[in-house]
Amino acid sequence: MITPLKLVDVNKQFKDGDRQIEILKNLNLTVEKGEFVAVIGPSGSGKSTVLSIAGALQSSDSGQVLINGRDISGYSDKEKSLVRLKSIGYIFQAANLVPFLNVRDQLKLVTELAGEWNDDAKKRADDLLESVGLTSKAKKAVQHLSGGEKQRVAIARAFMNNPELILADEPTAALDASRSREIVGLIAQEVHDKNKAAVMVTHDESVLDFCDKVYEMHDGGLRLRK
Numbered sequence: 001m002i003t004p005l006k007l008v009d010v011n012k013q014f015k016d017g018d019r020q021i022e023i024l025k026n027l028n029l030t031v032e033k034g035e036f037v038a039v040i041g042p043s044g045s046g047k048s049t050v051l052s053i054a055g056a057l058q059s060s061d062s063g064q065v066l067i068n069g070r071d072i073s074g075y076s077d078k079e080k081s082l083v084r085l086k087s088i089g090y091i092f093q094a095a096n097l098v099p100f101l102n103v104r105d106q107l108k109l110v111t112e113l114a115g116e117w118n119d120d121a122k123k124r125a126d127d128l129l130e131s132v133g134l135t136s137k138a139k140k141a142v143q144h145l146s147g148g149e150k151q152r153v154a155i156a157r158a159f160m161n162n163p164e165l166i167l168a169d170e171p172t173a174a175l176d177a178s179r180s181r182e183i184v185g186l187i188a189q190e191v192h193d194k195n196k197a198a199v200m201v202t203h204d205e206s207v208l209d210f211c212d213k214v215y216e217m218h219d220g221g222l223r224l225r226k
């Protein structure tokens with residue numbers, strides 16, 4: 001079985017004035033198919049940095065980043081953008097939708113970019129909208145949706161290109177408690193039903209019961225919380 005995400009001895013430093021700070025130190029993380037993993041930890045401990053390295057949005061200084069078994073560390077920008085488009089679905093704190101497009105067209109857009117807007121994709125868009133409860137709003141411009149509805153569109157969009165890996169950075173930050181559980185429940189459902197791998201960065205302890213494993217940032221690495 002191919003492992004969707006494996007980080008091996010990843011290091012990352014940032015410049016802080018004239019000194020270097022080590023944010024990630026020999027960090028290791030493996031996420032298998034069907035696994036929904038949470039990463040928690042104090043502000044500034046490096047959670048978003050882990051996610052953006054796993055998502056080919058920034059590079060590590062050293063170590064391996066294996067997406068579906070292939071080390072992307074040495075990939076060109078063009079190769080990395082292909083991995084981002086086809087193999088990874090992103091869900092951010094703000095849903096980051098295109099305001100003037102309707103709900104269904106948000107899903108169409110990412111698949112058109114991948115050159116795959118065919119009959120299968122159209123069916124997948126409709127199935128995904130149904131699974132997040134938005135069939136009746138498919139033609140509505142997203143600027144008129146509530147925060148929770150926008151986040152549900154973002155979830156459907158993240159799954160649209162059938163990526164093996166889903167990365168979510170504080171997906172509930174803008175939502176109240178009951179909407180937060182609804183949103184994370186939907187991510188868990190998609191991950192488990194479709195055998196995807198997902199990593200969610202969060203500070204929201206009330207949604208951790210949806211996750212199969214919870215890791216805490218500790219001294220630049222990750223440790224499993226019992």
Ligand SMILES: Nc1ncnc2c1ncn2[C@@H]1O[C@H](COP(=O)(O)OP(=O)(O)OP(=O)(O)O)[C@@H](O)[C@H]1O
Nearest residue numbers: 014015023041042043044045046047048049050203
């Ligand atoms: N591009 C950058 N240049 C310099 N420093 C950075 C950069 N990106 C992140 N940092 C620093 O690295 C540290 C870790 O940032 P990161 O955003 O990963 O933390 P986090 O755990 O996600 O925090 P939060 O919970 O507040 O979002 C912080 O001190 C941050 O200021």
